Amino acid sequence: MPKKTQTETVTLTIDGKTVTVPKGTVAVDAAKTVGIDIPVFCYHEKLGPFGCCRMCLVEVEKMPKLATACTLAVGQDMVINTESQKATKGRQGVLEFTLLNHPLDCPVCDKGGECPLQDNTFAHGPDLTRTEFTRYNRDKAVPLSPVVTIDRERCIACQRCTRYSDIVEQETALVMVNRGFQNRVQTFQDRPYETRFSGNVVDICPVGALTNTTYRFKSRIWDLDNAETLCAHCGVNCNIVVGARMNEFMRVQAKSGENSQANDAVDDGWICDKGRFGYGFVESANRILNCRNDKGEALEANDALGQAATQLKKISDEHGPKSVGFIGSPYGTNEELYLYQKLFRQQLKTNNIDFKTYKQAPGLPVDHYDVGDIETSDLVLLIASDPTEEAPVLDLRIKKSVSFFDVKLAVLNDQKTDMDKPAALSLRYNVGSEAETLSALIDALNDKKVRGLEKSAGIAPKLIKELAATIQGSEKVCVIYNPAALNGVASDTILELLQTIGGLPDKQCGAIPVAPGTNAVGALDMGAHPNFYPGGLALSEAEKIKSLWGDESPLQPGFSALEMIEKAAAGELKALVVFRANPVVDFPGGSAVMEALKNLDYLVVHDMLETETTQLANLVLASNGPGYDDGTTTNIGGRVQFRKRSLVREDHPPDWMIISRMIRSLDPEAPSYKNSFDATDEISKNVPGYEAINKKSVKGMGLPRKGFACSEVQGNGAPAAEKPENGALRLRVTNYLFAHDKILDASSPLAHQFKSSTVYLNAEDAKALGIETGGEVKVVSGDVAIDAVAEVSDRCNPGAALMPRVSDEQGLMALVKDPDAATWVQVKK
Amino acid sequence: MFAFSETSEKEIEKQLVKYPPDRKKSAILALLRIAQQQNGYVSPEAMEEIGRRLDLSPAYVEGVCSFYTMYYTRPVGQYVILFCINVSCHLLNCDNLLEYTAKKLNIEVGGTTEDKKFTLLREECLAECSRAPVMRINNDYHVNLTPQKIDQILDSLK
Ligand code: SF4
Ligand code: SF4
Ligand code: FES
Ligand code: FES
Numbered sequence: 001m002p003k004k005t006q007t008e009t010v011t012l013t014i015d016g017k018t019v020t021v022p023k024g025t026v027a028v029d030a031a032k033t034v035g036i037d038i039p040v041f042c043y044h045e046k047l048g049p050f051g052c053c054r055m056c057l058v059e060v061e062k063m064p065k066l067a068t069a070c071t072l073a074v075g076q077d078m079v080i081n082t083e084s085q086k087a088t089k090g091r092q093g094v095l096e097f098t099l100l101n102h103p104l105d106c107p108v109c110d111k112g113g114e115c116p117l118q119d120n121t122f123a124h125g126p127d128l129t130r131t132e133f134t135r136y137n138r139d140k141a142v143p144l145s146p147v148v149t150i151d152r153e154r155c156i157a158c159q160r161c162t163r164y165s166d167i168v169e170q171e172t173a174l175v176m177v178n179r180g181f182q183n184r185v186q187t188f189q190d191r192p193y194e195t196r197f198s199g200n201v202v203d204i205c206p207v208g209a210l211t212n213t214t215y216r217f218k219s220r221i222w223d224l225d226n227a228e229t230l231c232a233h234c235g236v237n238c239n240i241v242v243g244a245r246m247n248e249f250m251r252v253q254a255k256s257g258e259n260s261q262a263n264d265a266v267d268d269g270w271i272c273d274k275g276r277f278g279y280g281f282v283e284s285a286n287r288i289l290n291c292r293n294d295k296g297e298a299l300e301a302n303d304a305l306g307q308a309a310t311q312l313k314k315i316s317d318e319h320g321p322k323s324v325g326f327i328g329s330p331y332g333t334n335e336e337l338y339l340y341q342k343l344f345r346q347q348l349k350t351n352n353i354d355f356k357t358y359k360q361a362p363g364l365p366v367d368h369y370d371v372g373d374i375e376t377s378d379l380v381l382l383i384a385s386d387p388t389e390e391a392p393v394l395d396l397r398i399k400k401s402v403s404f405f406d407v408k409l410a411v412l413n414d415q416k417t418d419m420d421k422p423a424a425l426s427l428r429y430n431v432g433s434e435a436e437t438l439s440a441l442i443d444a445l446n447d448k449k450v451r452g453l454e455k456s457a458g459i460a461p462k463l464i465k466e467l468a469a470t471i472q473g474s475e476k477v478c479v480i481y482n483p484a485a486l487n488g489v490a491s492d493t494i495l496e497l498l499q500t501i502g503g504l505p506d507k508q509c510g511a512i513p514v515a516p517g518t519n520a521v522g523a524l525d526m527g528a529h530p531n532f533y534p535g536g537l538a539l540s541e542a543e544k545i546k547s548l549w550g551d552e553s554p555l556q557p558g559f560s561a562l563e564m565i566e567k568a569a570a571g572e573l574k575a576l577v578v579f580r581a582n583p584v585v586d587f588p589g590g591s592a593v594m595e596a597l598k599n600l601d602y603l604v605v606h607d608m609l610e611t612e613t614t615q616l617a618n619l620v621l622a623s624n625g626p627g628y629d630d631g632t633t634t635n636i637g638g639r640v641q642f643r644k645r646s647l648v649r650e651d652h653p654p655d656w657m658i659i660s661r662m663i664r665s666l667d668p669e670a671p672s673y674k675n676s677f678d679a680t681d682e683i684s685k686n687v688p689g690y691e692a693i694n695k696k697s698v699k700g701m702g703l704p705r706k707g708f709a710c711s712e713v714q715g716n717g718a719p720a721a722e723k724p725e726n727g728a729l730r731l732r733v734t735n736y737l738f739a740h741d742k743i744l745d746a747s748s749p750l751a752h753q754f755k756s757s758t759v760y761l762n763a764e765d766a767k768a769l770g771i772e773t774g775g776e777v778k779v780v781s782g783d784v785a786i787d788a789v790a791e792v793s794d795r796c797n798p799g800a801a802l803m804p805r806v807s808d809e810q811g812l813m814a815l816v817k818d819p820d821a822a823t824w825v826q827v828k829k
Numbered sequence: 830m831f832a833f834s835e836t837s838e839k840e841i842e843k844q845l846v847k848y849p850p851d852r853k854k855s856a857i858l859a860l861l862r863i864a865q866q867q868n869g870y871v872s873p874e875a876m877e878e879i880g881r882r883l884d885l886s887p888a889y890v891e892g893v894c895s896f897y898t899m900y901y902t903r904p905v906g907q908y909v910i911l912f913c914i915n916v917s918c919h920l921l922n923c924d925n926l927l928e929y930t931a932k933k934l935n936i937e938v939g940g941t942t943e944d945k946k947f948t949l950l951r952e953e954c955l956a957e958c959s960r961a962p963v964m965r966i967n968n969d970y971h972v973n974l975t976p977q978k979i980d981q982i983l984d985s986l987k
Binding site: 162172173175176177179186187 | 873876877886887890891895896
């Protein structure tokens, strides 16, 4: 793969057309630039040249034999002929061999209609077959995993899938075994092919050998309505193509060279298995189809939203604006969150608006890097982030950058992750000591002494110095971090660190915050924050706020989401709107959260699936959600894209309409929108940084919004380390991609990936506690006890208990009281 | 469970120094051979162990191992008969000879005799076409085969 920065070019002739391309380009790609399609099987742009299938034979002047255009790096003045008699005959012969043992069961093959083998045979193959013998029969419909099936007789041994597993996901889980006509794609000892990214092999298989098990025999591809849209799971916002037949969901594919044009600025044409096989929520039995009141009576959407608006207004008038609040979600679109904050600020006059339980202010002290910047960086510094579980396709991008663009990766985390493998340097600090570790790194970067870190953070000062030297020695540094995994003051320290790196001489520095959710960046940008208006306008910027939002705009800081729960418990908050969030399960506090919500006079829950929280609502507003609603989202790289609907619901209004009607019911003068883009237009007018975002710019590759500086960075210094209670371990809650929640429910095709509740312990602690791997334990904090199976490993340093959130049922967040303080747990047999 | 013996470990050490540490995967053929020498065949557990040693996925090791017919992935007999079935030998009637041998040993091609003495396998060209038909038993070639010659050879091994 040539470096993207390469500029040297060569000029040559293909079928009489003059072509100029960067040096190193292979003939297949060069031909594509002038609209000449050389047929291929084994070649794939993202996998590089291989040359095993011989489909791409062309004639090159001065070369005695036909050449494979996929491995042929074009040279100056080369003359290539793809249509000469010799080339045509060569390709015909190749196809005859390729089809030798192929079953030609196109009429019942899922690939039929979008099959390169079918297409190439029509375009380049012989008219008649000369083979008159029994074909070599092989196994049909063998499951490689519960979601990927292989029909071995259709396989043409192009090795795209095995090379993908080696080069892209870098697991080498799928390989070719045996040789000759007996070769066979398989995993080690036929164990299930279960990686985070297994489904991509279905897209790239050029025949119907690898198929999506959930789509087998469900539809012919020409009957599908395909929507180019976005994945609604994590913050990468991968581009997907959703196929629906008669408004019924059929399948998800990555948007790639196979069906359209890959969005290299976002996902490189790959998606993870959650994106591909986790779309079933659109037809979940658990969907909320109608609005309803607390008696369970169905309400017309218009009546329901009118009631909600009136009631909220009434409570705000009676008890003051502080008595109403909004808890949104990083899964909402920009339009939805923008409109909700507008409703609460303009109509209800409150800043009680939030969407998260961790601390993060909008904006950065350095550039907000786009995902593509990772490839052009010299150093990627990954802090407290576990992309494999939290933003999977980012994991692929980092591995690619390390393997092919010589990017150095340094990891700073309190847990072992898959990113340690490609990392050049990997430091593990003690759970809870992120602030000290980051402070020490700042000191080291400022050439100050680093002391005492060994004891408090478990890292040798020498290593911090080495990391600092690596940072100092790199020109372009990209810092990727998970704001939700940085407790307490560390959320400030990270900004201080960014500022420090950015301030070093001759340095380009940018950051990519990777928080949970699809649209955490957008949510902050849209002002779903108690202290910031849209576009990162701090409350102190009163003049700007007033000029944009009117003189009446509230300027008092609002409550954060967690404070709202506290205030609800105390009776100070009377009414709350919860939008696509499930605080009862997802917020720290467990049953206390439930009690707090029950204590409210008025709880509106606006969601698409039934949750523990909808059960408590006085009014439920049905949300169509992703799949049915249009809107834009802003990905981790700040890139704004359009998430088009893939299915139509005509009997219920989209969320942006519900919210805007709530606004209009309180202010008839407020604008009404005909479609989601009308709201997007208003965003581009009112949200600094979003000026260029509009209907046109969000399509195709999307467009990065302009990043903005954060308000002043506070230096807190390292806090005093918190002392453990007797024999207690510090809890770290981590993420697991395939958690069994409302989105991936029991009927999900990914159910086989669900995990049972597990606690990871360091060998030292396990020994002291007399606990072994596989032992059933209880993890206890106060009066809460969570069942788990112990796993003894080096996943964290001593003194900690690491628990991934594996399901809603697990109830893990009940252990945590205050996410900014340490949670100490006892692990008991 | 599979574990390399002390002798094997010594030999592995000798092999590994031949390659730079970041290219140690090049030692895969050697390690497969050592594993086979030790246990007579390469078991899945041995593949996993080799993968661990060389930072390779077990699937990759299996892929390499299965590519070469001279690595056995199942237990074999004391004598492994590799019977050439390629062009030259084919023209000289190796099919009949192979069938003859199988009958004589009372096994299918691919099988092992009950007493674990002989395993009979098909093999591609053994690069001794000028003296076809050819079979190889462990490290010895037997050429210009006839039924009588096969009798003789097998009897001498009994
Ligand atoms: S399964 Fe598909 S992608 Fe894999 S080698 Fe066979 S034809 Fe190629
Ligand atoms: S990486 Fe994230 S956005 Fe991409 S497919 Fe997976 S869950 Fe969806
Ligand atoms: S596409 Fe060129 S050899 Fe396969
Ligand atoms: S064909 Fe049998 S040795 Fe060559």
